[in-house]
Amino acid sequence: MYLVAQNRRLLGAIKACVIGATLSLSACSYIDFQRFYGEKPEPETSANAKPVAAQASLKVVANPSELDEYLQRLVQTSAAPLSQDNVGYYMDVQYATLQHQLRDSGIELTRGNREIQMIMPGAPTFEAGSDRINPEVTSVLSVIGKILTEYDKTLVTVVGHTDASGGEAANHALAQRRALAVGEYLNRQRIAKKRLAIMSYGSAKPIANNDTAEGRAQNRRIELILKPIAALAAK
Amino acid sequence: MKLGRRDKIYLGMVATAIAGALILFAAIGGYVWFQSVSAEETRLQKLAERIGQRAENAIIDARALLVELNDAALEPCSPKHLELMQDIAIARTYVRGIGYWRAAERQCGTGLAEHFTPPKASRIYDSGMIAWWPGEETEVGGVQLFLMRFGRHDVVIDPRLLLNSDLLENHEVGLWVEGLLMTTSPKGVVLPEPETLEQGLTVDSKTQRTMARFSLGTIFPIDVVAVQHIQEFWSVYLPTILTFGAIGIGIIWLWIVILLKFSRSKLGLLAELKAAIADRKIEAYYQPVVDLSTGQCVGAESLARWTTEDGSRVGPDVFIPLAEDNRLISDLTISMLHSILTDMGDLLRRNPQLSINLNLSAQDLESDRLMIELDSAIKQAKLKPACIKLEITERALVDTDEARKRISTLRSRGHTIAIDDFGTGYSSLSYLESFELDVLKIDKAFVDAIDTHAVTSNVIVHVIEVAKSLELDIIAEGIEESHQASWLVKQGVRLGQGYFYAKPMASREFKAFVRKNNGKQ
Numbered sequence: 001m002y003l004v005a006q007n008r009r010l011l012g013a014i015k016a017c018v019i020g021a022t023l024s025l026s027a028c029s030y031i032d033f034q035r036f037y038g039e040k041p042e043p044e045t046s047a048n049a050k051p052v053a054a055q056a057s058l059k060v061v062a063n064p065s066e067l068d069e070y071l072q073r074l075v076q077t078s079a080a081p082l083s084q085d086n087v088g089y090y091m092d093v094q095y096a097t098l099q100h101q102l103r104d105s106g107i108e109l110t111r112g113n114r115e116i117q118m119i120m121p122g123a124p125t126f127e128a129g130s131d132r133i134n135p136e137v138t139s140v141l142s143v144i145g146k147i148l149t150e151y152d153k154t155l156v157t158v159v160g161h162t163d164a165s166g167g168e169a170a171n172h173a174l175a176q177r178r179a180l181a182v183g184e185y186l187n188r189q190r191i192a193k194k195r196l197a198i199m200s201y202g203s204a205k206p207i208a209n210n211d212t213a214e215g216r217a218q219n220r221r222i223e224l225i226l227k228p229i230a231a232l233a234a235k
Numbered sequence: 236m237k238l239g240r241r242d243k244i245y246l247g248m249v250a251t252a253i254a255g256a257l258i259l260f261a262a263i264g265g266y267v268w269f270q271s272v273s274a275e276e277t278r279l280q281k282l283a284e285r286i287g288q289r290a291e292n293a294i295i296d297a298r299a300l301l302v303e304l305n306d307a308a309l310e311p312c313s314p315k316h317l318e319l320m321q322d323i324a325i326a327r328t329y330v331r332g333i334g335y336w337r338a339a340e341r342q343c344g345t346g347l348a349e350h351f352t353p354p355k356a357s358r359i360y361d362s363g364m365i366a367w368w369p370g371e372e373t374e375v376g377g378v379q380l381f382l383m384r385f386g387r388h389d390v391v392i393d394p395r396l397l398l399n400s401d402l403l404e405n406h407e408v409g410l411w412v413e414g415l416l417m418t419t420s421p422k423g424v425v426l427p428e429p430e431t432l433e434q435g436l437t438v439d440s441k442t443q444r445t446m447a448r449f450s451l452g453t454i455f456p457i458d459v460v461a462v463q464h465i466q467e468f469w470s471v472y473l474p475t476i477l478t479f480g481a482i483g484i485g486i487i488w489l490w491i492v493i494l495l496k497f498s499r500s501k502l503g504l505l506a507e508l509k510a511a512i513a514d515r516k517i518e519a520y521y522q523p524v525v526d527l528s529t530g531q532c533v534g535a536e537s538l539a540r541w542t543t544e545d546g547s548r549v550g551p552d553v554f555i556p557l558a559e560d561n562r563l564i565s566d567l568t569i570s571m572l573h574s575i576l577t578d579m580g581d582l583l584r585r586n587p588q589l590s591i592n593l594n595l596s597a598q599d600l601e602s603d604r605l606m607i608e609l610d611s612a613i614k615q616a617k618l619k620p621a622c623i624k625l626e627i628t629e630r631a632l633v634d635t636d637e638a639r640k641r642i643s644t645l646r647s648r649g650h651t652i653a654i655d656d657f658g659t660g661y662s663s664l665s666y667l668e669s670f671e672l673d674v675l676k677i678d679k680a681f682v683d684a685i686d687t688h689a690v691t692s693n694v695i696v697h698v699i700e701v702a703k704s705l706e707l708d709i710i711a712e713g714i715e716e717s718h719q720a721s722w723l724v725k726q727g728v729r730l731g732q733g734y735f736y737a738k739p740m741a742s743r744e745f746k747a748f749v750r751k752n753n754g755k756q
Contacts, residue, residue, distance in 0.1 A: 082339075088354030090339045092365060093384060096356075100363020100386070111359070151338050 058183045060176065060198045061157075070197055071155050075231050082153040082230035091116060091228060094151040101147060105140045116154075118144070118224040119207075120182075126220050128163070131177035133185060141182065144224070145189025153230070157197040158183040159223040163216035164203045172202035182222050195229075252494050256487045263483035270479075271472040276436040276447065282403075283449035283459035290397040290410055290417065291454055293329050294383075297392060298364060301385040304333070311335055311387075312343035320345040320388075329396040331380060334389045347391050349375055351382055357415055368415045369394050381417060394418035405467040411458035429458035438465065505561055507543055508554055512566045517541050519574035521591070521745040523737045523752070524710060527724045532752045534590040536626065536732060537575050538739050539567060555596075564596045569608050575623070576616040578742035582749065583622045589749070592624040592653065597631040600638040606645065620649035624674070628655045632670060639670060646671050653710065657698060664701060675702040679713025682733070685722050699726050 061067045075081045082090055095111045098118070102109065108119040125137050133141070148156060160179030162171040179198045187193055209215035300323050309316040312335060320333040324346050332346030341350050353372035356365045363386070369379035373391075381392040398410055398420045409426040410417045419426060432448035439446055445468045447461045469476070511517050521535035541549045558564045575591050583589055599605045613620055625645060632638070632654070646652050653674035654667070677698055684692040702709045711723050714733030723731060737748060 085354065086339050086352050088356075089352035092356040092359060093336075093339065096359050096363045096365045096384070097386065099359065099361060103361065103363075153338070 058180060058187065058193060058196050058198050060180075060200075062199070067157055067197055067199060071227055071229070074155060074194060075229055078153075078229055080153075082228050084230055087114065087228045087230050090151070090153065091226075094147070094154065094226065097147055097151075098144070101143050102140070105143070107140065114228060116226040118226075120222045120224070121218065125182075125222055126178055128216070128220065129166070129174065131174060131181045133181055138185065141185050142189060145186050145191055148186070148195075148226075149190050151226075152192070152195070153228060154195070154226040155197060155229055156183075156186065156191060156195055157199055157225040157227070158186070159199045159201060159225060161201050161205060161207075161219060161221050161223070162203045163219040164206065164210035165216065166203075168202055172200050175202045176200035178220075178222060182224075248494065252491055255490055255494070259487050259490060260483060263479060263486070267476050267479040267483075271468075271475060272436055272438065274475075275445065275468060275472070279406075279436060279447045279461050280449055282406075283447070283461065284451060286398060286408065286410060286459050287449070287451040287453075287457040290412060290457060291451075293327075293392065293397055294412070295454065296327065297330070297383050297390050298385070300327075300330075300333075301364070301383060301388050301390055304335075304388040305386040317343060317345065329392050329394075330390060331393050332391040334391075336384070336387050336389060342387075347375065347380075349391070351380070351389075351391070353382070358413065368412075369418060377422075379418075395420070395422070403461075406461040406463045408462075409460040411460070413455055414458070426460050426462055429460055432460065438468075504549070504554075505557060508541070508557060509561075509563060511541055511543070512558075512563060512570050515570055515574065517567065517570055517574070518741070519571055519578060520739040520741060521579075522732050522739040523745065523748055524592070524730055524732045525736045525752075527711075527720050527728060527731045530736075530752070532749050533588065533730060534592065534624070535745060536592040537571060537594070539571055539594075540739075559596060559598065562598060564598045565602075565605055568593065568595060568599050568605060572609060572612055572623070576612055576618070579745075580616045580618065582746055583618055584616075586749070586753075587619065587622065590622045590624045590651065592626050594626045594628075594655065595631065596628075597633050597638075600627075600631070600633065600641050603641075606641060609645075609650075610648070620645075621651065624651040624653055626653045626655040626676065629657055629667075632667075643671050646673070654707075657702075664705070667701075668705060672705070672707060674710055675705070675707040676710045676712055677702075677728075679733075682711050682713045682715075682719055682723075685716075685719040687716075687718055690722075696726075699728065703727070 059070060061070055091111070091114070095109070095116050098116065099109055102118075106121050108121075110117040110119075120137070120140075125134055126132065127134070148154065158179040160175030160177070160182075162175045162178075164171075166174070176198065179200055183196045183198050187196060203210070203219065206215075206219045207221070208218035210219060304320065304323070307316070307319055309319065316335070320335070324330045324333050330346065332344060332348065334341045334344035334348075336342060339352055341348075351367070351373050353367045353370065355367075357368040358364075358366040360366075365384045367373055367382040369381050371379070373380040373382055378393060378395065381394045383390050383392070394410070394417045398408055398418055403420055407419070407421065407424045407426060409419045409424075411429050414429070427446065429448050429450065432446055434448055434450060436445060436447045438444075443465045445463045445465060447459075449459045449461075451457045451459070518540045520538045520540045522538060523532045524534050524536060525532050539551055539555070541551075541554055543549060555564070555567075558567050572593060575593065579591055583591070595605070609620075609623070613623065627642070642652055651673045652671065653676055654670075654672055655676050656678045657675050675698070677695065681692065681695040681698060684690055684695055690696065699709065709728045709730065711719075711728050711731040712733065714720055714723070714731045714735045716735060719733075720731060720735060740748065
C-alpha cells in the first residue's frame, strides 16, 4: 500500500503535534527555517508589496488536459527535467518536507500517485467575493514558496474555487482571480513563472455544503497541485 | 487355550506394570518436554528483547542524529558541517553514511557516497521523517541498507549490525520493524512472516523446526522471529533430557521391582501355593513324640514343609495363614493326610501302637469334606483310625454345634483328639470341658519356663492340673533340656516332643529313627 499521510484540516495545531506518528519529532513549529535548513529565512515579502511580475501574466489553463499539454511542453523545453527514476524519491521527499513544514497550518496534504495536492482552507484565505489574500495566509504561502524553490522540478498548478453564491461566470472569473493572486504571490517568492499554471473551476467543485456559511467558507478555496516535470513513462 | 486363574493374575500384573510404566514414561516425557520448551522460550524471549531493544535504540538514535544535523545551523558542506557528519558517523557502528541533500541531489556527506533515491518510501511520518526499508534499491555490495531522511540529511544504516550475531547461536533470526522485514541472519534466509506465527515458541513437527515469534511494542512495533532446526533444540536440551530420562528409567525400574516383589510375595505366592498343594509338593515332616520315662517313640507330629520351585523355603508362619485366608487349608490338610498315609502306611500297619498327629484347622471342621476324605483314605490304606491323631488348636475350637458334633464323630471313629497350643488362647475350663477331647499339648512357651532348679512360672503347674482334672493325656512340646524332661516326668507327664529328642525330619529319617529308637521293626 502506498502510504498517504494526511494532515487534518483547519488549524489543528496541537493535534498535529500529537498525531505525528511513531517517528515524529517534538518540534511543532512550521516556519522554523533555521532549524530545518540550517539557513536564515528569506525576508518576508508582504502581500501588499508591489507586484514584481505584473506585466507578464501567468499561464492560464482551462482544464486538466490543457494542463497536461502545458506540462509536456514544459518537460520538452526544460533544460534538466526530472529523470523518470527519480520521480518517486523526489515526490516522497518533497511531500515529507511539506508535511513537516505545514503540519500546523491547516493545509490539507494528499500524496497521489504522481502528484501532491494541497488544499488551502477557504475562509482564512479570502473574504467572500474578494481576491485579496488574507495577510495571515501569506506566511504559509512563504513557507510553501521556500520549499518549492528547492524542489524546482515540479509544476505548480493553482486552482481557484468559489462558493455557489453568485452567477457561474462571475464565480469562474472570481476563482481565476483568486488563483492568479496566489500564483502571483508565489511568483514573488521566486517561483519561476513557467512553473506556475492557473486554473479555475468556479463553484463547480464544492467540497462542502453551500447552504451554510461555514460550508461556503470551505468552498472558497485554493488548491495547489504539484506535478513532477518529468516525461511520462514510455508506454 | 483357556486361561487359568494363575495366568490371568500374571497377565493382569504384566498389564498393570506396562500401563504404569507407560504412564510414568509419558508423565516424565511430558514434563521434560514442557521444561525444555519453556526454558527455550524464556531464553528466546530474552534474546528477542535484546535484539528488539538494540534495533529500537539504533532507530531512535538515527532519528535524533538527523534532527541534530538539521538543527546545527552550519554553512552547508562547510568543513565544520562535514566534520560534524563524520563525528556522528564514526561514533556509530551501524551508520554506513550520512548525506546532505538538496531535493534529490546529494551535495556532500561522509561514508558511503551512494546516491540512494529509492522510488517508493516505506514510511513517511507526519513529522516529515522518511524511511526506506532495506531493498534492492538500497543494495550495495550485496547488502541491503536501511535509509532514513529528515529535511536535507539522510543516514544509511547497515541493518545486519542491528542483530548481534554473538547472541544468535544456531538460530535463523529475522527482525521486523513496523511489520516490515529489516534484516535476517544468516543473510537472505527465508523466514515465516511474523503474522503467520503464534506468539512464543511453537514446534512445527512437519518441518522439524522450532519457531519463535516475540513482538515488542515499546515505541514502534518490533517482531523477532527465530527459527531453529529441531536437532539444534535437542542438542541444547539433550543433557536435561538424558538426566530426566535416566531418572525416569530409574523410577520405572523401581516401579517394576516393587510390583514384581509384591506379586511374588502375595499373588505369586498364593498361585504357587495352590500349585504346590495340587501337585503334592508340600512334604510332610515328622517330629517324634516319645515316652518321657522310657524314651520309646510313640509316634510323631506331622508338619507341613514347603520348598518352592526356585528352592527357597517358605515357613508355615507364612503359608498356613495364606492358605487359611484363601480357604485352601482343607486342601492342604488332605494333601498332608495322603502324604502321611503314603509315607507311613507300612510303618503304621506293622506298628499299630504308633500314631501320627495331623493338624486340623477351624475350616476343616466347617464341612464334612475332611471327614469323608479321612474315612476313605484310612480304609484304603488298610489302617485303623487310631493311628491318625488329630490336633486342633485351642483357637480353632469354634463354638458351633456342627464343629462339636464333628469332633464327637471323629472321636467315636477312633481318632484321638488333641488340643494344640493349650494355654495360648482364652478358653475357660468349662468351655474346654464341653468338647470331647483326649490329649492336651502343652505349648513350648510353658515348657521354656522349666528352669534348671525351679519353675519360673506357675502356669505349667496349673495347666498340668487342668489336664489331670479333665482326665486328659498330656504331651509337652518344645523340650530342649534333660532337666525339663525329668521335671515333667516327676509331674506325671507321660509324653513329650522337642529338640532334646529329635528335630522334625523327613519320612525316611523318621523310619530310621523309629527303628533305632524302638529297637525293632
